[in-house]
Amino acid sequence: MTIPYLQASGVQDVSVTSSIWKVVVSLVFVIAFIPACLWLMKRFQFAQMKLGQSDIKIVTVQSLGTKEKLMLVEVEGERLLIGVTAHSINHLRSFPSKSKSFASLMDEVDRENSADDKNGKEGVQ
Template identity: 30%
Template sequence: MLKNAQTVQPASHSQPVVSAGSVIGQVSSVLAVIVLLILACGWLARRLGFAPKAVSGQALKVSASVQVGQRERVVIVDTQDARLVLGVTAQQVTHLHTLPPLAPEDAAAPPAPQDFRQLLNTLVKRPGKTQ
């Protein structure tokens, strides 16, 4: 047939071999940099005063709360000077009434924590089931 015919060999594309270890190392290092960047931004926001201040537990205390609707609640909040009865909805908080502050002897002591066995029994019990 053809005397000068050259045999054509398919071009082999040599792809660089990438090991799984190097890919995992790159991804984890980028992830670590992103986490450090987020932590640094949080620290900077707190330092510059952009983050909200934490309210001490003694300034405001919710002493009672009752749900009166799907998203509505009546809440009693204790402050230093008074007890406030507030109506709380998804859109607003409404002052309903002001009560006199509790005297220290009138304040009920918090109930003693239940032991694990009692707590588990109350969680496991179902209405109508006797043990």
């Protein structure tokens, strides 16, 4: 009578062991499946960006804080300097495209502003 009991116990052990292995294999599959899906999504997005060349290009972005940025955007041959916050987007200045570097344009703006400040102070005195 003990022999059938031992055989039944052995069958239960094999059944439990195979169930545990099924769970482990399923878990490994799911863990490997998530990064594979993310990689495929990223790859397809890159392909879509290449195919759908937009007329709007972000030339450069300068972060000013956690939610504030300056962005130089090129649209139909014209460069726009825009200020972006969490609540608004403001047009700050327009530049002709590719005539000068951004740094040289900003130096030119600084010179214009300093000249305007000097002229404003002379007119007041």
